[in-house]
Amino acid sequence: MRLSTKAQYAVRALVDLSMNSAGRPVALKDIARREDIPLNYLEQLFNRLKKGDLVRSVRGPGGGYVLARKGERIPVSEIVTTVEEPLNPVACLDESGSGCSRAARCVTYDLWKELGDTIHKFLSSKTLEDLVREAADKTPGIER
Template identity: 50%
Template sequence: MKLTTKGRYAVMAMADLARYGTGRPVALADIAERQEISLSYLEQLFAKLRRGDLVKSVRGPGGGYLLSRHADEIRISDVILAVDEPLKATRCEVGSPKGCMGNSSSRCITHDLWAELSHQIHLFLGSVSLGDVINGRVTASQGRPDQQAISNAAD
């Protein structure tokens, strides 16, 4: 499964807003500069984030964007879904009578594996908040005992 630029940039921008927007609006130009994201692309993303009720806009001098709720209340999955990013690893459409195998209605042999992976990704991203991200409460799997055992077994 590949998370596209749209989803990654939306999460990066929202994390930046959570970090630097402590009670005051943050200009998209500032986020664009810090995160090295095109301003016009951010404008498109923030229009979707505003429609998804994740941010509020403030007009005028000193204007910009604010989180609509506290960073600990905004889940990463909310951000990704607000910008229309699918969280799926299967190639078939949810609810479609078409299966994974082209024109037929049959599923590929690994369909359940990828469907479960999609579910696990959604659960994980739904368990992580912007607050977790900006406060360092999400760590890479390096150094975790379960990952060390897997790494040692591979050697």
């Protein structure tokens, strides 16, 4: 099971935004360059992140994006679910209503449910600020 590039890029882009913002807007072209993410793809992701109230856009000269709230109040799970489909390891757990007609008698249903819950719990336990701190520790010359 893999998360899509949408989730990976969104998390990386928000870490970059947080590390390079210092309270000022950051242009997407700068994030795209530093993170090697195609600009048009990043624009689509930031539209979703904006709708999810994770970022705010600032118009005009010197404009760009800023976090909508502090990094310690943004769990990684929220970033992922804002740009990704639900984090269910199998289709029968989807909330779309289709579900699985065998759920009540399926011997593996509980296994998949527990796996999905574990993934969500793990991603919820990490915040954007945690990732920024880890990135700063791994990147010489960057202070936080």
